[in-house]
Amino acid sequence: MSVDLEKLELAAKMILEAIGEDVDRDGLVKTPRRVAKSFEYICSGYFKDPKEVLNDALFESTNNEMVVVRNIEFYSMCEHHILPFFGRVHVAYIPDKKVVGLSKIPRMVNVFARRLQIQEQLTEQIADAIMEVVQPKGVGVVIHARHMCMEMRGVETKHSYTSSSALRGIFLEEKTREEFFNIINAPIQTHF
Ligand SMILES: Nc1nc2c(ncn2[C@@H]2O[C@H](COP(=O)(O)OP(=O)(O)OP(=O)(O)O)[C@@H](O)[C@H]2O)c(=O)[nH]1
Numbered sequence: 721m722s723v724d725l726e727k728l729e730l731a732a733k734m735i736l737e738a739i740g741e742d743v744d745r746d747g748l749v750k751t752p753r754r755v756a757k758s759f760e761y762i763c764s765g766y767f768k769d770p771k772e773v774l775n776d777a778l779f780e781s782t783n784n785e786m787v788v789v790r791n792i793e794f795y796s797m798c799e800h801h802i803l804p805f806f807g808r809v810h811v812a813y814i815p816d817k818k819v820v821g822l823s824k825i826p827r828m829v830n831v832f833a834r835r836l837q838i839q840e841q842l843t844e845q846i847a848d849a850i851m852e853v854v855q856p857k858g859v860g861v862v863i864h865a866r867h868m869c870m871e872m873r874g875v876e877t878k879h880s881y882t883s884s885s886a887l888r889g890i891f892l893e894e895k896t897r898e899e900f901f902n903i904i905n906a907p908i909q910t911h912f
């Protein structure tokens with residue numbers, strides 16, 4: 721299963737025509753095809769199962785301390801304007817007999833991000849997928865993002881950042897929540 725490339729190509733051509741462009745001029749001849757291929761990638765998350773990604777690397781473990789993956793970069797598209805929003809995700813969980821392969825967390829984030837989204841839903845979907853598959857004691861997810869629909873058009877707020885969070889299980893308790901926010905707000909030492 722994949723996107724309908726022909727339909728996307730036609731749609732891109734129609735947009736060019738609608739804005740009064742000459743679809744036959746040199747620079748634009750290949751544009752509808754490029755747009756279709758570009759959407760195929762940007763929306764590839766519809767054809768992947770985020771839970772399968774996590775399931776691919778689940779390991780038994782006795783660890784029960786907080787695991788945090790910070791600064792996962794993502795690019796998504798807002799479902800209201802089909803314009804990009806992008807930023808960073810911080811994901812934490814406290815294992816309960818199982819840990820997940822670290823690389824699977826950014827992979828799973830990208831499956832959800834490569835769909836039409838709103839930031840709050842993206843945040844919650846990441847938290848809920850980990851809760852369901854890894855069954856930890858709790859999960860915390862924070863996203864900081866810039867929305868092009870608020871910058872390039874509309875209200876035109878330059879460089880405003882939107883933050884959202886989703887806390888599950890033990891992360892709803894003050895002590896765990898505080899540890900999580902302290903870790904994600906601490907400066908990162910980039911040279912070890
Ligand atoms: N909650 C939420 N809202 C979003 C997100 N991305 C875009 N929006 C908002 O979706 C809303 C859509 O509002 P509408 O009034 O229907 O659309 P619009 O006339 O284009 O709105 P303006 O952007 O204010 O010009 C806007 O307020 C956007 O800022 C998101 O990730 N989460």
Ligand SMILES: [Zn+2]
Nearest residue numbers: 798800801869
């Ligand atoms: Zn938007």
